[in-house]
Amino acid sequence: MSSVPVIGVLALQGGIREHLDALAKSGAESRPVKTSEQLHDVDALVIPGGESSTIEKLARKSEMLEPLREAIKGRMPIFGSCAGMILLADRVVGAIEGQESIGGLDITVERNAFGRQMQSFESGIAIMGIRDSQRDFDGVFIRAPWVLETGNGCEVIARISSGPHEGRIVGVRSDTMLATSFHPELTADYRVHEMFVEMVRNL
Amino acid sequence: MENEVSTGTGRVKRGMAEMLKGGVIMDVVNVEQAKIAEDAGAVAVMALERVPADIRAEGGVSRMSDPDMIDKIIAAVSIPVMAKARIGHFAEAQVLESLGVDYIDESEVLTPADYSNHIDKWKFTVPFVCGATNLGEALRRLTEGAAMIRSKGEAGTGDVSNAVTHMRKIRSEVMRLSSMSADEVFVAAKELQAPYDLVAEVARTGTLPTVLFTAGGIATPADAAMMMQLGADGVFVGSGIFKSGNPAERANAVVQATTHFDNPDVVAKVSRGLGEAMVGINVADIPVHHRLEDRGW
Numbered sequence: 001m002s003s004v005p006v007i008g009v010l011a012l013q014g015g016i017r018e019h020l021d022a023l024a025k026s027g028a029e030s031r032p033v034k035t036s037e038q039l040h041d042v043d044a045l046v047i048p049g050g051e052s053s054t055i056e057k058l059a060r061k062s063e064m065l066e067p068l069r070e071a072i073k074g075r076m077p078i079f080g081s082c083a084g085m086i087l088l089a090d091r092v093v094g095a096i097e098g099q100e101s102i103g104g105l106d107i108t109v110e111r112n113a114f115g116r117q118m119q120s121f122e123s124g125i126a127i128m129g130i131r132d133s134q135r136d137f138d139g140v141f142i143r144a145p146w147v148l149e150t151g152n153g154c155e156v157i158a159r160i161s162s163g164p165h166e167g168r169i170v171g172v173r174s175d176t177m178l179a180t181s182f183h184p185e186l187t188a189d190y191r192v193h194e195m196f197v198e199m200v201r202n203l
Numbered sequence: 204m205e206n207e208v209s210t211g212t213g214r215v216k217r218g219m220a221e222m223l224k225g226g227v228i229m230d231v232v233n234v235e236q237a238k239i240a241e242d243a244g245a246v247a248v249m250a251l252e253r254v255p256a257d258i259r260a261e262g263g264v265s266r267m268s269d270p271d272m273i274d275k276i277i278a279a280v281s282i283p284v285m286a287k288a289r290i291g292h293f294a295e296a297q298v299l300e301s302l303g304v305d306y307i308d309e310s311e312v313l314t315p316a317d318y319s320n321h322i323d324k325w326k327f328t329v330p331f332v333c334g335a336t337n338l339g340e341a342l343r344r345l346t347e348g349a350a351m352i353r354s355k356g357e358a359g360t361g362d363v364s365n366a367v368t369h370m371r372k373i374r375s376e377v378m379r380l381s382s383m384s385a386d387e388v389f390v391a392a393k394e395l396q397a398p399y400d401l402v403a404e405v406a407r408t409g410t411l412p413t414v415l416f417t418a419g420g421i422a423t424p425a426d427a428a429m430m431m432q433l434g435a436d437g438v439f440v441g442s443g444i445f446k447s448g449n450p451a452e453r454a455n456a457v458v459q460a461t462t463h464f465d466n467p468d469v470v471a472k473v474s475r476g477l478g479e480a481m482v483g484i485n486v487a488d489i490p491v492h493h494r495l496e497d498r499g500w
Contacts, residue, residue: 012462013225013246015218034463049222050246051282057244058462082222096241096281112281117305118328120215123208142218143283143305163208186218 008033008042012058014050018185026193036067044077044200047084072104085179106151113146128157130191139182211328216350220414230441234279243454247283255359256442267295291317311498324348338376342397356419361483363420381409424460431464448478
């Protein structure tokens with residue numbers, strides 16, 4: 001892998017620009033990906049936050065679901081935040097009728113688990129494996145999902161550290177995939193994106 | 204380690220709007236419509252009792268919706284639910300917050316409750332979206348605590364011309380500010396009737412500090428694609444969907460056109476066979492005192 005990997009951001013709906021900026025500031029070249037042709041031209045992909053049911057429908061109608069599954073099977077590194085985490089999960093609790101996930105990450109995710117917008121919150125969290133990991137990361141959780149269980153090959157890298165949801169799993173990774181309940185792209189702290197760029201470089 | 208958990212922060216409020224970008228927010232008046240909107244790929248629904256076209260047709264004072272109706276829609280869909288409060292009607296906003304809606308639209312589509320003051324939106328945990336016809340108005344709403352801005356357009360008409368005017372106006376004023384030298388920004392703040400710090404921030408960054416959606420008169424996939432090309436971050440569709448011949452198809456088409464706004468082949472494809480669009484009213488035919496764009500100050 002080249003030292004400056006090309007990382008796409010699935011550009012169907014959601015916080016696309018923020019991921020493009022964060023990746024560019026983390027040592028990658030970033031570009032939007034809307035079609036399967038564009039998917040073939042990137043080394044790795046980010047699935048952004050947004051409305052998971054909307055992104056899934058748009059991906060299906062743009063005939064992107066199968067190419068995305070193929071890419072994951074071919075070990076393309078993928079990072080999903082919030083809605084992206086839901087779309088990467090093998091099992092989703094609270095999905096709307098007919099909603100498919102892309103899958104590939106052996107986890108069970110509960111959609112909108114922390115509640116509605118009134119319960120959206122910020123909280124410092126510890127994340128394993130990022131640079132300077134003893135320093136908390138500002139976790140921004142917006143109608144966020146959490147991970148109910150993890151399966152083979154998935155490592156928990158972040159949990160809620162206090163409050164009513166203490167202990168809930170909000171960050172996981174496997175050898176090629178990374179997923180967070182929160183939105184690192186909404187902060188100016190690029191350590192999670194840097195970790196992903198590092199994963200891409202090391203494959 | 205003890206970490207503070209903070210709700211209702213600026214980042215959480217504005218971040219919610221960031222996650223709606225590239226999406227379509229649809230007006231719905233009942234559970235059935237809300238489900239059609241969700242199935243079509245709406246990123247959120249706006250629960251209200253009458254769509255703007257009916258408010259225009261029926262006249263009278265238009266107010267916040269019945270809490271029972273909002274509750275039912277919240278229960279029926281899993282996507283975010285927004286609701287409208289009258290301009291300045293902070294008690295309606297308090298009620299909507301207690302119902303647990305995800306966003307409040309302090310909206311000129313309803314009859315204003317206060318002809319001088321808007322709601323002090325900083326007092327709320329729930330975020331607000333407000334309409335604006337120009338940059339000064341947008342920045343005044345942000346000063347009051349709005350976390351998302353939309354163009355006003357002329358709701359309930361199916362005539363997109365005012366939405367175009369407002370979007371072009373806001374974008375051109377932002378560009379003008381960003382080309383100014385520092386000493387000119389002081390006078391610009393005076394002229395825009397907005398706080399200097401916010402004006403200076405826009406001048407420095409060359410962009411509004413929040414998401415800017417478009418609203419008012421969008422009725423077709425091509426309308427949505429045009430507004431996105433003019434720089435909208437996303438689209439509100441009011442009467443345009445459920446006042447048309449085939450709401451489910453049209454809703455889906457507007458969603459597709461909003462995502463693929465820069466691909467005319469997709470917009471052409473989804474525009475086929477949609478049946479009748481809503482019956483339009485030309486903005487020019489509406490008496491000036493019935494126009495919505497002048498509500499809000």
